[in-house]
Amino acid sequence: MPEHPVIAALVAGDRDAFYAQEIEARREAGMPPFGRLAAILVTAGNRAVAEAYAREVARAAPPAEKIQVLGPAEAPLSVIRGRYRYRLLVKAAREAHLQAYLRVWLGNVPKARGDTRLGVDIDPYSFL
Structure with a gap:
């Protein structure tokens, strides 16, 4: 099973990738800050x-x-x-x-x- 991009970014310690993935997921879901x-x-x-x-x-x-x-x-x-x-x-x-x-x-x-x-x-x- 492929790893979720946010989890992959967390595991890799890639703060910028985590932020980019999380902010896009929030935008799509209409969650704060959107x-x-x-x-x-x-x-x-x-x-x-x-x-x-x-x-x-x-x-x-x-x-x-x-x-x-x-x-x-x-x-x-x-x-x-x-x-x-x-x-x-x-x-x-x-x-x-x-x-x-x-x-x-x-x-x-x-x-x-x-x-x-x-x-x-x-x-x-x-x-x-």
């Missing part, structure tokens, strides 16, 4: 409650050209300090008005109840 991302994190003390609210949030997402909502899915670190975590990823074209979209969308989502929390991270550095 696109925008937002992470929405739903947490609760009960797994079923966190998942149900995350699904409710996802269902409320209005359709939008140039904006895609992915998830919800269990976060990579699915439990921290007894709180269950579900994530949604919002992927937008660079020219899309991501904050305005989120404001309208999340303004129409029923408020979280009990110990359920919803957080938003624009252009996150990590998805853990």
Whole structure:
């Protein structure tokens, strides 16, 4: 199986080749810096409650050209300090008005109840 060009550049220690391959892959995928991302994190003390609210949030997402909502899915670190975590990823074209979209969308989502929390991270550095 041929090695992926980014992996080959890493193995070879070729920083310039790595950068060229990575930046082109990001351009093709519309990922930062060529696109925008937002992470929405739903947490609760009960797994079923966190998942149900995350699904409710996802269902409320209005359709939008140039904006895609992915998830919800269990976060990579699915439990921290007894709180269950579900994530949604919002992927937008660079020219899309991501904050305005989120404001309208999340303004129409029923408020979280009990110990359920919803957080938003624009252009996150990590998805853990």
